[in-house]
Amino acid sequence: MNFLNVSLALGAAAVLVPLIIHLFNRSRFKVVNWGAMHLLESVIRVNRKQVQLEQLILLLIRCAIPILLALCLARMVVTDWGPFLHRIVLPLAALTCLILFALVPRLKVLCGLLCSACLLYALAAETGLIGSGYAQKEISSKSMDVPSSSVILMDDSFSMNADGGFDTAGAFAEGFLKKLKKGSEATLVRMGGSASPIFDKPTSETKTLGERSGNLRAASDRVDLAGSFDTGIRATHDGQNAKREIILVSDFRKSDWERTSSSLAGLKERLENETLQPAITFIDVGGSSLENVSVESIDLSASSVGVGQKVLIRAELRNHGTKATYEGDLPVRLFINDEIEPVRETVVSLKPGETGQVLFPHEFSEAGSSTATVEIGARDALDSDNRRSSSIAVLDRIGVLLVDGAPSEEWLQGETDFLKIALTPFEEAQVKKTIEAKDLIEASVIRIDDLTPADIKDGNQSVIVLANVPNLKDDQVRALASFVRNGGGLWLCLGDQVDGNWYNKVLGSEKNDLLPLDLFNLGGSLTDDSVRTKVVASYFEHPALSLFNDRRNGNLSDADLWRWHRLDESDASAYRDVTILARMENGDAFLAEKKVGKGVVIQMATSVDGDWSNVPVRSCYLPLAQQITTYLADQVTPPRNLPAGATFTHYLPEKEAGTKLTVQTPDGSTYVVKAVKRGTQAVAEFSQTREPGTYEMSGEGIGKIKFVALASTRESLLERMSKEEILSAGAELSQTVDYIDASEKDALSEYLELDGNRTYGREMWKYLLLAVVLLIFLEVILQRVFGRVNS
Amino acid sequence: MATVTDYLDPKDLSRLANHQVLARRVVEGFCTGLHRSPHKGFSVEFKQHRQYVPGDEIRHLDWKVYGKSDRFYIREYEEETNLRCNVLLDASGSMAYEGTRTEGRSKLHYASRLAACLSYMMLRQTDSVGLVTFDTKVRNVLPPRGRAAHVRNIIDLLGETAPGGETDLGSVFNELVPKLKRRGLVILISDCFGDLDSVMKGLAHFRHAKHDVLIFQIWDPDELDFPFKQWTRFDCLEDADKKHTVDPSHLRQAYLENLKEYRENFTKGCHRNRIDLVPMTTDQPYADALSYYLALRKRGKGAMLK
Incomplete structure (x- = not known):
């Protein structure tokens, strides 16, 4: 016996109610001082036993009603005659005999014997003494006559496109859903990427489900086998019907089933614990073709480039086949931004099992988020993996004005010389004619004496660096303040020339408010090695430094700092809107940031040249200078090429939290995401990225931002499992797994034939409800009948 | 000390003012009165x-x-003579029953008021009246007197009477018969519970002594329709050891049938002995029942009330 709504079976506890009422009535009796005892006594004497019997009968009926009703509501399913007979039918029969015993005095002996026989038999059968003959005999409910709770696990990874496998699968699903009996419920779980059902819960709208499943495309990443079975088992567990089935429609490729034994073992245990075990069927829709070429990966020489800068796009190609089909001319094309016409084309030759590379140089002519797509122009078993894209940020050039507070004629002795090289490395190289590449940043140096307010207001630059500038004139400060407030970035690099008092009083004044932290005094020593310090190597939350979380990009704590300005963090009120980006090992702030108007000011405690530290000669210097500058120019972006299923992230200014962005997925549907405030910035996230391809995020004020969800390269491996392998994999999941090879026969008719031979437990609620109604009537009638007792 | 108004209500008495309690048979008496004398x-x-x-x-x-x-x-x-009337009041335990519909008045209380009323009427028509109270045995005997002030003695005795003891009508009657030397009217006010045969024998004994016997059988309505529903423990009023906890709804029919049979037998026995049986229920004003009965009796009809 099993239940579809187990929790409702607890309602059987309501049996306590009549019991309690009975006992309560007995204990809470009324006392009557009775005179006419001679009339009453004889009645009691004659009827005592009969009355007790009647009360027992009524009590039993009243107890039976809630029990049967609870079983009825819990939708009892009988899979086995034995317990049903012993626990329900025989006790009810015994009760009937007892009633007859009480009502028909002539049949007393017969009814008494029958009643005891029923009870004894039930008891003996329950203890296992008899009744083994039918105990295991299943109640067959003809499979096609009962509604079912069905789950189709549909492999929609893009390898299913090979040999029309997905069309076969779709046709099967649609046909199957049409054939379902009325009252059935079904759901379809898409297995690709991460398992996701079309409807969260099984639906009885199988027609709608069929239509929806007809619209599916096999475009997802590799299948999530364990997750899909987990979803399927959960869906059948909560099913409304006793007949439960899980149908896996897949192409059974070897790569999907590798290293799944442990998860399958866990699933097997769960399946065995299910009271109503679902019937599991594997339907193999895979084709036999193996010839396939794919674009394995696509690498760009930079994640962001400037307009007109040359970028190298390298694609790795692989021939997975075994035949020499693709030797010779295999056209490979480069597309930019999914345009129809390729921008470049080349021809490669790939032997079976061979890997090849193509390299395309390209210069982007427009700024904005762009994609580069490499496509192999060949027909093979699986077309979907013949293309692969990568997202790249194409930037306008960033103008940076370096104000040199301590200029020098000597090479590398000027305050901004190191910085200039770090910001424009290619330009320096071009002088030597070694590399043909353009810098993203356009840096110009100006001596402090030559600086005019007009230079500052000049619209060409988005970042100004003050390197060891002692002080500025008032008009310069005014121009600088207005530059920052209008969205410019200011990088204050300190040094020996700096006039601390002027910085604190003028730059830090309430009017200008350009100084994140006041200067306190000088720390460290140029002569004493013992007071040297380093930058603390920690996890950097700040986007400008997050590059250094990957040690391959350089290590900030490599460099020694000899001398620095101690920054005053004691004034808590002023310190409130200041972020410390990095600290030195002695606890002093190294980099501090303050947002002023639309712009940002970053303050560095030490000098930007080699006078006070050896940072400029460390590998971290160039990325540090580039990152801080691009950050100040508001150009730092999180990665945009991610594996399918990962979350895409886009940063927005803090005040834009709450704005709505539209995301267009590769299949053309659109979603709306809302930017939420996180720390000092707003973040828009999108995680429904199970389908590989290009996603476009757009919104007011930002252009189209392109993200690329990359498919797993394993999908390109088309090698399939043999029937024996599939069956042994199935055996790891469940003892009985049926297998249908759709390539030989029509999967649907085959399945229906298979299903016709299955049996499931029978729902008994109708009979139980009938019994409850009968018992209720019986109770009312007997109550009346028992009022008339023989005198 | 009982007061007269406890037992005699002027309203009731005024309703009965036009009635006389007449012996239906010849009775012996000292002085001339309403009743025929055998002399x-x-x-x-x-x-x-x-x-x-x-x-x-x-x-x-x-x-x-x-x-x-x-x-x-x-x-x-x-020769007309005065009537010697003896009122026999059952003060056994069963008479203490107080029903749910009688405003806390026991059967004995009802019976006492009836006895007082009858005595008053007797004395008013210059008959002598006496009172005997009994339960298992005869408890008090107030011999018949004809003085009007005798009602005071009767009411005092009624006031002292408390219910208790077991009914044993047969032996009480056998004990009483020799004490009532002169023929007269015997009015028995009781619920007549007990062994039917011995009761009938006792009554026959009275009849044999040529007494005119009149029985007022006092019922509580609960005893007639057995209205109990929930679980009830019936404690016997006459024997503290007898207690029965039962679900009365199951027993009601059987009880009513038993009651009917008992009443039929009792009525038949009374008929046989030509005894007038007047059943009264305590929820009805006794004056009503009494005046109805007396009117019937005067007309000489078979005044056997149901």
Whole structure:
């Protein structure tokens, strides 16, 4: 016996109610001082036993009603005659005999014997003494006559496109859903990427489900086998019907089933614990073709480039086949931004099992988020993996004005010389004619004496660096303040020339408010090695430094700092809107940031040249200078090429939290995401990225931002499992797994034939409800009948 | 000390003012009154002539008859006498029953008021009335007197009477019969619970002693329709050891059938002995039932009330 709504079976506890009422009535009796005892006594004497019997009968009926009703509501399913007979039918029969015993005095002996026989038999059968003959005999409910709770696990990874496998699968699903009996419920779980059902819960709208499943495309990443079975088992567990089935429609490729034994073992245990075990069927829709070429990966020489800068796009190609089909001319094309016409084309030759590379140089002519797509122009078993894209940020050039507070004629002795090289490395190289590449940043140096307010207001630059500038004139400060407030970035690099008092009083004044932290005094020593310090190597939350979380990009704590300005963090009120980006090992702030108007000011405690530290000669210097500058120019972006299923992230200014962005997925549907405030910035996230391809995020004020969800390269491996392998994999999941090879026969008719031979437990609620109604009537009638007792 | 108004309500008495309690049979008495005397006397109302026998007083000879027929006849007259009435009040435990519909008045209380009322009426019509209270045995005997002030004694005795003990009508009657030497009216106020045979034997004993017996059988309505529903423990009023916890709804039908049978047998027994049986229920004003009964009795109809 099993239940579809187990929790409702607890309602059987309501049996306590009549019991309690009975006992309560007995204990809470009324006392009557009775005179006419001679009339009453004889009645009691004659009827005592009969009355007790009647009360027992009524009590039993009243107890039976809630029990049967609870079983009825819990939708009892009988899979086995034995317990049903012993626990329900025989006790009810015994009760009937007892009633007859009480009502028909002539049949007393017969009814008494029958009643005891029923009870004894039930008891003996329950203890296992008899009744083994039918105990295991299943109640067959003809499979096609009962509604079912069905789950189709549909492999929609893009390898299913090979040999029309997905069309076969779709046709099967649609046909199957049409054939379902009325009252059935079904759901379809898409297995690709991460398992996701079309409807969260099984639906009885199988027609709608069929239509929806007809619209599916096999475009997802590799299948999530364990997750899909987990979803399927959960869906059948909560099913409304006793007949439960899980149908896996897949192409059974070897790569999907590798290293799944442990998860399958866990699933097997769960399946065995299910009271109503679902019937599991594997339907193999895979084709036999193996010839396939794919674009394995696509690498760009930079994640962001400037307009007109040359970028190298390298694609790795692989021939997975075994035949020499693709030797010779295999056209490979480069597309930019999914345009129809390729921008470049080349021809490669790939032997079976061979890997090849193509390299395309390209210069982007427009700024904005762009994609580069490499496509192999060949027909093979699986077309979907013949293309692969990568997202790249194409930037306008960033103008940076370096104000040199301590200029020098000597090479590398000027305050901004190191910085200039770090910001424009290619330009320096071009002088030597070694590399043909353009810098993203356009840096110009100006001596402090030559600086005019007009230079500052000049619209060409988005970042100004003050390197060891002692002080500025008032008009310069005014121009600088207005530059920052209008969205410019200011990088204050300190040094020996700096006039601390002027910085604190003028730059830090309430009017200008350009100084994140006041200067306190000088720390460290140029002569004493013992007071040297380093930058603390920690996890950097700040986007400008997050590059250094990957040690391959350089290590900030490599460099020694000899001398620095101690920054005053004691004034808590002023310190409130200041972020410390990095600290030195002695606890002093190294980099501090303050947002002023639309712009940002970053303050560095030490000098930007080699006078006070050896940072400029460390590998971290160039990325540090580039990152801080691009950050100040508001150009730092999180990665945009991610594996399918990962979350895409886009940063927005803090005040834009709450704005709505539209995301267009590769299949053309659109979603709306809302930017939420996180720390000092707003973040828009999108995680429904199970389908590989290009996603476009757009919104007011930002252009189209392109993200690329990359498919797993394993999908390109088309090698399939043999029937024996599939069956042994199935055996790891469940003892009985049926297998249908759709390539030989029509999967649907085959399945229906298979299903016709299955049996499931029978729902008994109708009979139980009938019994409850009968018992209720019986109770009312007997109550009346028992009022008339023989005198 | 009981007061007269506890037992005698002027309203009730006024309703009964026009009624007389008459013996239906000949009773013996001292003084002339409403009732026929078995002694044929010589007074106003002519009864019969009979032949003179030596020894008769000559002054009773009817000389007119002698003049016409030349024979000696004695002229006899009806002699009226006063009634000696004994009220037998059952004060057994079962009479203590207080039903749910009688405003806390026990059957004994009802019976006492009835006894007082009857006594008052008797005394008013110059009959003598006495009161006997009993349970298992005779408890108190107040001999019949005809003085109007005797009602005071009766009410005092009624006031002292408390219910208790077991009913044993048969033995009580057998004990009483020899004590009531003169024929008269015996009014039994009781619920007549007990062994039917012994009760009937006791009643026959009274009849044998030529008493005119009248039974007021007092019922509580609960005893007649057994209205109990929930689980109930019935404690016997006469025997503290008898307790029965039952679900009365299951027993109701059987009880009612048993009751019906008992009442039929009792009524039949009374018929056989020509005893008037007047059932009364305590939820009805006794004055109503009494006046109805007395009116019937005066008309001489078979005043066997149901």
